[in-house]
Amino acid sequence: EVQLVESGGGLVQPGRSLRLSCAASGFKFDDSAMHWVRQAPGKGLEWVSGITWNSGFIDYADSVKGRFTISRDNAKNSLYLQMNSLRAEDTAFYYCAKDVDLAYWGLGTLVTVSS
Amino acid sequence: DIQMTQSPSSLSASVGDSVTITCRASQAIGNFLAWFQQKPGKAPKSLIYKASILQSGVPSKFSGSGSGTDFTLTITSLQPEDFATYYCQQYNTYPLTFGGGTKVELK
Numbered sequence: 257e258v259q260l261v262e263s264g265g266g267l268v269q270p271g272r273s274l275r276l277s278c279a280a281s282g283f284k285f286d287d288s289a290m291h292w293v294r295q296a297p298g299k300g301l302e303w304v305s306g307i308t309w310n311s312g313f314i315d316y317a318d319s320v321k322g323r324f325t326i327s328r329d330n331a332k333n334s335l336y337l338q339m340n341s342l343r344a345e346d347t348a349f350y351y352c353a354k355d356v357d358l359a360y361w362g363l364g365t366l367v368t369v370s371s
Numbered sequence: 372d373i374q375m376t377q378s379p380s381s382l383s384a385s386v387g388d389s390v391t392i393t394c395r396a397s398q399a400i401g402n403f404l405a406w407f408q409q410k411p412g413k414a415p416k417s418l419i420y421k422a423s424i425l426q427s428g429v430p431s432k433f434s435g436s437g438s439g440t441d442f443t444l445t446i447t448s449l450q451p452e453d454f455a456t457y458y459c460q461q462y463n464t465y466p467l468t469f470g471g472g473t474k475v476e477l478k
Contacts, residue, residue, distance in 0.1 A: 272408050285383075291467070298400055300469060300470075300472045301409075301415065301458055301469040301472075302469070303460075303468065303469065305469040306465070306467065314375065314406075315465045315466065316466075317466050318466075322394075350421050350425070351414055351415070356462045356467070357403075357405045357417070357420040357421075357460075357462050358405060358407070358415075358417060358460065358462075358467075359414055359420065359426065360417070361414040361416070362414065363414050364414055
């Protein structure tokens with residue numbers, strides 16, 4: 257059974273940093289592209305970033321480009337999102353998802369950016 | 372970026388009804404379209420990929436069609452557990468983009 261478990265969310269002040277993690281199990285992680293998608297409270301879904309199986313291709317939404325960095329450790333079956341220079345508008349649930357068609361999602365972790 | 376426009380943004384229906392949601396892409400995306408269901412407080416769940424292929428375990432009451440720029444999601448015989456918000460998503464081109472969502476509410 258595919259499982260994705262996000263962690264690392266919390267309350268952070270504007271301008272500070274946070275690192276999210278996504279632990280994967282139940283599938284061949286090093287064969288799969290992975291993505292981060294976020295959802296601000298009461299709003300729709302927004303793709304944040306994606307990374308191919310070997311980190312050979314990485315892309316970001318314009319809204320986070322230059323501030324967020326996606327990475328993965330295939331030996332640890334883990335996906336990461338380093339978030340720097342956080343803004344109030346980054347407040348959202350952050351989900352990791354498997355494959356470009358986002359076939360499987362984690363339960364999400366809430367990031368709140370507020371002073 | 373490819374814009375995904377869903378309509379309607381909300382609809383009211385009764386148990387047993389059938390409903391259709393449309394999704395239009397601002398440029399052709401082939402059949403690289405997925406549909407998701409999201410219930411309040413829960414993560415989205417994948418229903419359909421490649422425009423018309425049901426994910427494993429998704430009941431056949433859900434069906435998708437379309438290619439190019441115009442797509443539809445049809446849900447037949449609505450049951451209480453089907454009242455939720457539905458999103459389309461294109462994965463033909465980065466950045467991946469979602470429709471604004473369609474909330475299916477109980478009439």
